[in-house]
Amino acid sequence: MSIRVGQAEHAPPFPKAAHKLLANAQVRTNVRRATDIIRSKRARVVAEMADWEELRNSAQQIKQQVLANLDDYLEQFEKNCTAAGGRVHWARDADEANRIVVEIIQDHQQTEVIKVKTMTSDETQLNVALEAAGITPYETDLADLIIQLGEDKPSHIVVPALHKNKAEIRELFLSKMNLTELGTQPEDLTAAARSYLRERFLRVKVGFSGANFAIAETGSVCVVESEGNGRMCVTLPDVLITMFGIEKIIPAFDDLEVFLQLLPRSATGERMNPYNSIWTGVTEGDGPKEFHVILLDNGRTKILADEVSRETLHCIRCAACLNACPVYRQTGGHAYGSIYSGPIGAILTPQLQSMEYSQSLPYASSLCGACYEVCPVKINIPEILIHLRRRIVEQGDGPWSEGAVMKMAAFGMADSGRLALGQKLIRLGHKPLESLVMAAWTDARDLPDIPKESFREWWAKRP
Amino acid sequence: MLISLFIACYNDALFPETGKAVVRVLERLGHTVEFRQAQTCCGQMHYNTGYYPEAVSLARHFIEVFEGAEVVCIPSASCVSMIREHYPRIAAEAGLQAEVDALIPRVFEFSELLVDKLGITDVGATYEHTVTIHTSCHSLRSLHIGDKPQRLLKAVKGLTLIDLPDSDQCCGFGGTFAIKNAEVSAAMLGDKMRSIQSTGAEVCTAGDNSCLMHIGGGLKRHGDVPRCVHIAEILAS
Numbered sequence: 001m002s003i004r005v006g007q008a009e010h011a012p013p014f015p016k017a018a019h020k021l022l023a024n025a026q027v028r029t030n031v032r033r034a035t036d037i038i039r040s041k042r043a044r045v046v047a048e049m050a051d052w053e054e055l056r057n058s059a060q061q062i063k064q065q066v067l068a069n070l071d072d073y074l075e076q077f078e079k080n081c082t083a084a085g086g087r088v089h090w091a092r093d094a095d096e097a098n099r100i101v102v103e104i105i106q107d108h109q110q111t112e113v114i115k116v117k118t119m120t121s122d123e124t125q126l127n128v129a130l131e132a133a134g135i136t137p138y139e140t141d142l143a144d145l146i147i148q149l150g151e152d153k154p155s156h157i158v159v160p161a162l163h164k165n166k167a168e169i170r171e172l173f174l175s176k177m178n179l180t181e182l183g184t185q186p187e188d189l190t191a192a193a194r195s196y197l198r199e200r201f202l203r204v205k206v207g208f209s210g211a212n213f214a215i216a217e218t219g220s221v222c223v224v225e226s227e228g229n230g231r232m233c234v235t236l237p238d239v240l241i242t243m244f245g246i247e248k249i250i251p252a253f254d255d256l257e258v259f260l261q262l263l264p265r266s267a268t269g270e271r272m273n274p275y276n277s278i279w280t281g282v283t284e285g286d287g288p289k290e291f292h293v294i295l296l297d298n299g300r301t302k303i304l305a306d307e308v309s310r311e312t313l314h315c316i317r318c319a320a321c322l323n324a325c326p327v328y329r330q331t332g333g334h335a336y337g338s339i340y341s342g343p344i345g346a347i348l349t350p351q352l353q354s355m356e357y358s359q360s361l362p363y364a365s366s367l368c369g370a371c372y373e374v375c376p377v378k379i380n381i382p383e384i385l386i387h388l389r390r391r392i393v394e395q396g397d398g399p400w401s402e403g404a405v406m407k408m409a410a411f412g413m414a415d416s417g418r419l420a421l422g423q424k425l426i427r428l429g430h431k432p433l434e435s436l437v438m439a440a441w442t443d444a445r446d447l448p449d450i451p452k453e454s455f456r457e458w459w460a461k462r463p
Numbered sequence: 464m465l466i467s468l469f470i471a472c473y474n475d476a477l478f479p480e481t482g483k484a485v486v487r488v489l490e491r492l493g494h495t496v497e498f499r500q501a502q503t504c505c506g507q508m509h510y511n512t513g514y515y516p517e518a519v520s521l522a523r524h525f526i527e528v529f530e531g532a533e534v535v536c537i538p539s540a541s542c543v544s545m546i547r548e549h550y551p552r553i554a555a556e557a558g559l560q561a562e563v564d565a566l567i568p569r570v571f572e573f574s575e576l577l578v579d580k581l582g583i584t585d586v587g588a589t590y591e592h593t594v595t596i597h598t599s600c601h602s603l604r605s606l607h608i609g610d611k612p613q614r615l616l617k618a619v620k621g622l623t624l625i626d627l628p629d630s631d632q633c634c635g636f637g638g639t640f641a642i643k644n645a646e647v648s649a650a651m652l653g654d655k656m657r658s659i660q661s662t663g664a665e666v667c668t669a670g671d672n673s674c675l676m677h678i679g680g681g682l683k684r685h686g687d688v689p690r691c692v693h694i695a696e697i698l699a700s
Contacts, residue, residue, distance in 0.1 A: 015643065015645075018644065326654075330647050363640065364644060366635060367600070368637070383552075386511055406512060414520060414524065416502060423476045440641075448478070450476070450477065451480075456498070460500070
C-alpha cells in the first residue's frame with residue numbers, strides 16, 4: 001500500500017516549520033489580510049440565513065447517513081454512473097489512482113491534460129506521476145496555476161496561493177509566461193492567465209477534475225468554482241477523468257440543496273458559486289465522449305473505522321476553519337507540511353497516514369473552538385484533536401519528558417494530601433524548575449509569583 | 464444557599480486571592496460557602512494533552528468529592544467546560560453515566576452562578592477603574608456565557624467598562640499548547656496584548672486566571688499595563 005498525503009510524511013514538525021514562517025513578515029501580512037477578507041464576507045452572508053443552524057444540522061445528518069452506509073452508496077453511484085456511460089475505477093491508494101490516470105491518458109496517446117482545481121490530486125501527487133510518465137499537466141485554476149508556475153505548495157484549501165500578493169504574482173507571471181510587459185492591476189494578471197490558459201483549453205484533449213459532490217442516486221458529479229476554467233475542463237476535452245475521495249458521495253440530488261447553500265457561503269463568502277457544473281455520464285454530441293471516475297480510498301476507510309474521529313470525513317473542504325483559526329492566521333498553511341492545512345488538516349493529515357506521520361499536527365491548536373463554530377458540517381474538530389492526542393500517547397509516541405511530567409502531576413493530584421505537599425515543594429524549588437521545564441514559557445512571558453500561602457492553607461486557618 | 468467551591472488546582476496554588484474573593488462575594492450575598500478539602504483537579508490538562516487514564520482518575524475523584532453538593536461554584540470557565548463537555552464522554556467509557564448526569568446541572572461557572580442561579584447582577588461592589596474584559600474561548604464557545612460578566616461589571620460602582628477589540632480571538636494560552644507551540648502562542652499573545660493595550664484600560668479582567676496568567680505574564684514584559692485581575696476580585700471590592 002502506498003497511502004500518502006502529498007509529501008506530508010517528510011515534513012518537519014509543526015513548531016519547527018512555524019518558527020520559519022513566523023519570521024516571514026510578508027507571508028504573515030498576506031495571510032492575515034486574505035483571511036480577514038474571507039472571514040468578514042462569510043460572517044455577512046451567514047448572518048443573513050435564518051436557518052443556518054438547521055442547514056448545518058441537515059448536512060451533518062446527511063453525512064452521518066452516508067458514512068453509515070458508504071458501501072451501499074458507492075455501489076449505487078457506480079451502477080448509476082456506469083448506466084449513464086461512465087467508467088468507474090476503484091483505487092486503494094495514491095499510486096493505484098495515479099496509475100489509472102496515466103494509463104487512461106496513454107491509451108489515448110495523449111501527452112497533456114488540463115486540470116480543474118482539486119486537492120485530491122495533490123494528495124496523491126498526481127502531477128509528479130504524470131510528469132514521470134511524460135505527460136504535462138496544466139493547472140487551470142488561477143491560484144493553482146500560480147502554485148504550479150512557482151513550483152510552490154498550496155497554503156490554503158480553497159485559495160491555495162493566499163500567501164502570495166499581487167506583486168509577487170506579477171513577477172512570477174513575467175518570468176514563467178515569458179512576458180515582456182504586464183500591468184500591475186489584478187485585471188492585468190487575470191488577463192495574462194486567461195490568454196495563457198485559453199490556448200490550452202482549445203488544444204488539450206484530456207481533462208481532469210475532482211468533485212465536490214457525487215450523487216449516488218443519479219451517478220452525477222458536481223464541481224463548484226468561481227472562474228469558469230473548471231467548466232472549460234469538464235466540457236471541452238474528448239476525455240474527462242474525475243477523481244474524488246469516497247466520502248464525497250451524497251445520497252440524492254435533492255441533498256445538493258443543503259450543501260450548495262452551505263459551501264459557497266462558508267468557503268468564499270458568496271451566496272452561490274458563479275459556476276456549478278453537474279454532469280451525468282456521457283451525452284452524445286455534448287461534452288466529453290469518454291468519462292472516467294476514480295473512487296479513491298487512500299486511508300479513508302481507516303478513518304471510517306474510528307467512531308470518534310469518523311466525522312473528519314464529513315469535510316466538504318470549505319476551509320472556513322482555516323480562516324477562523326488563530327493558529328493558521330499566524331503561520332499560514334505551509335507550517336502544516338501538508339496540502340491539507342489548518343484545523344481540518346491537523347486532523348485529516350495524520351489520520352490518512354494511519355497516525356504514523358504528521359504527529360505534531362494535533363497539537364497545533366489552542367483548542368479555542370473557532371473551527372467547530374464555523375464548520376458547515378459540524379465536525380467537532382477540537383474533540384477530534386484531543387482524541388488524536390490520546391491515540392498518539394497510547395501509541396507511545398508522546399515525548400517521554402511530557403509523559404513523565406503528566407504522570408507525576410496525576411500522581412500528585414490523586415489526593416489532596418499529596419497535592420498540598422506538592423504545592424509546598426514547588427514553592428521551595430520553583431526557581432530551578434522554571435529554568436529547566438518552563439523555558440518555553442518564560443521566553444515570551446513572566447511566570448506568576450508563587451504566593452506564600454495556597455488557598456487551601458488559607459481556608460484551613462479560617463475561624 | 465450552601466455553595467461548594469471548587470477552586471481549581473492552579474488557582475489554589477497560584478491565585479489564592481481569586482478564591483478568597485469568591486468566598487467574600489458569596490458570603491456578602493448571604494450564602495454559605497464550603498470548601499471540600501479533598502478536592503484536587505478536574506483533569507482537563509491531562510485530558511486535553513491526551514493522557515486519558517490519568518484524566519479519568521481525576522474526573523472520578525472530582526465526582527466523588529462533590530457527591531451530594533447542592534451547587535458547585537468554579538471560578539474558571541475552562542474547568543466548567545471540561546466537566547460539561549468532556550465528562551459525559553468519559554462517563555460513557557468509564558461507566559460513570561449516572562454520576563455525571565447528576566453532577567453537571569449542579570456545576571456553575573462563577574458569573575453563571577451569580578446571574579443565572581442567584582439572579583443577581585449588582586453584587587454591591589465598588590471599583591474606581593477603567594476595565595476591559597478578555598472573554599476566554601471556553602466561556603465564549605463552550606459555556607456560551609454571553610454578556611453575563613459584562614452585566615456584572617457594569618453594575619459595579621465607579622467602574623468604566625471598555626470594549627475589547629477582536630474579543631472573540633484566542634489569547635494563545637491553550638494549556639500545554641503554550642509550551643508545545645510556544646512561538647505561535649507568543650505570536651497570538653502579541654496580537655491580544657496589542658488589542659488590550661489599545662483600550663487604554665487600567666485593568667484587564669477575565670473569568671479564567673489561566674488566560675490572565677499568560678496575558679499578564681506577557682504584559683509584564685511590555686510595560687506592565689494594564690494589570691490583570693480576575694473578575695471575582697473586582698466583584699469582591
